[in-house]
Amino acid sequence: MKTTARKKNKPSSRVAQRSTKSSVKATKTRQRTKKASPKKEKPDEDKFKELFNDLLKDTLNAEKQLVRALPKMVKAATSKQLASAFKKHLSETEKQVSRLEKVFSVCGFKVVGKKCEAMEGLVKEGEEAIKETTQGSFVRDVALIVAAQKVEHYEMAAYGSLRSIAETLGYSKAVDLLQKTLDEEGAADKALTELSASINAKAAGTTGSKVQASASDQEEEEEEPIEEAVYLDADEEEEGDQRSDRNMGNSL
Numbered sequence: 001m002k003t004t005a006r007k008k009n010k011p012s013s014r015v016a017q018r019s020t021k022s023s024v025k026a027t028k029t030r031q032r033t034k035k036a037s038p039k040k041e042k043p044d045e046d047k048f049k050e051l052f053n054d055l056l057k058d059t060l061n062a063e064k065q066l067v068r069a070l071p072k073m074v075k076a077a078t079s080k081q082l083a084s085a086f087k088k089h090l091s092e093t094e095k096q097v098s099r100l101e102k103v104f105s106v107c108g109f110k111v112v113g114k115k116c117e118a119m120e121g122l123v124k125e126g127e128e129a130i131k132e133t134t135q136g137s138f139v140r141d142v143a144l145i146v147a148a149q150k151v152e153h154y155e156m157a158a159y160g161s162l163r164s165i166a167e168t169l170g171y172s173k174a175v176d177l178l179q180k181t182l183d184e185e186g187a188a189d190k191a192l193t194e195l196s197a198s199i200n201a202k203a204a205g206t207t208g209s210k211v212q213a214s215a216s217d218q219e220e221e222e223e224e225p226i227e228e229a230v231y232l233d234a235d236e237e238e239e240g241d242q243r244s245d246r247n248m249g250n251s252l
């Protein structure tokens with residue numbers, strides 16, 4: 001019984017083998033035909049749009065990395081003003097993520113992120129700033145401001161370029177959205193520059209509000225308190241214009 005069944009099955013399995021062979025042959029023929037035809041190049045405008053889409057993906061990921069990093073900076077800051085500046089920018093950054101997602105949709109792109117290696121490096125620098133400085137010191141705040149301003153400048157470069165590209169490609173709704181974020185990044189950078197004036201002075205021990213100052217630091221401060229204070233005021237006056245120039249430069 002079993003043998004008969006096997007015998008009966010034999011012809012049909014041969015047919016199956018033949019049909020598999022012929023389908024493999026057909027696939028090979030199709031592949032040969034495919035290889036033979038020259039690959040159609042995408043028009044330059046499509047490639048440009050693809051690049052724009054890629055840059056948006058990179059920036060979306062960068063913003064999301066910052067949403068995770070900023071709470072650590074709020075917690076690590078010594079100065080209350082710096083902590084609240086970071087807090088304010090965290091809430092702006094969360095809104096920037098949603099705004100950027102809107103840019104994807106107004107341009108007809110799928111909302112997807114792509115790992116931003118540059119932001120990963122900048123966030124690592126921020127983490128190092130925390131690890132390598134003493135908790136409760138103003139030197140830590142100086143290091144945090146430097147790390148944060150590097151981030152803001154990176155973002156300003158990214159949004160400035162994205163805005164210009166969107167303009168060229170005719171994505172007018174995206175232009176407005178990208179400009180809004182670019183303005184926020186510029187304002188955040190400017191606020192940090194303004195804060196850095198007093199924080200740098202505190203870190204240098206040239207004001208009376210030092211935190212965790214060592215005994216020798218206090219002695220040094222007591223030796224020439226007036227001269228140092230005078231030097232700071234004069235320096236601030238002399239450098240006032242330069243600082244505002246720098247701020248203007250930062251806001252570009």
Ligand SMILES: [Fe+2]
Nearest residue numbers: 063093096155
């Ligand atoms: Fe941002």
Ligand SMILES: [Fe+2]
Nearest residue numbers: 152155185188
């Ligand atoms: Fe930012």
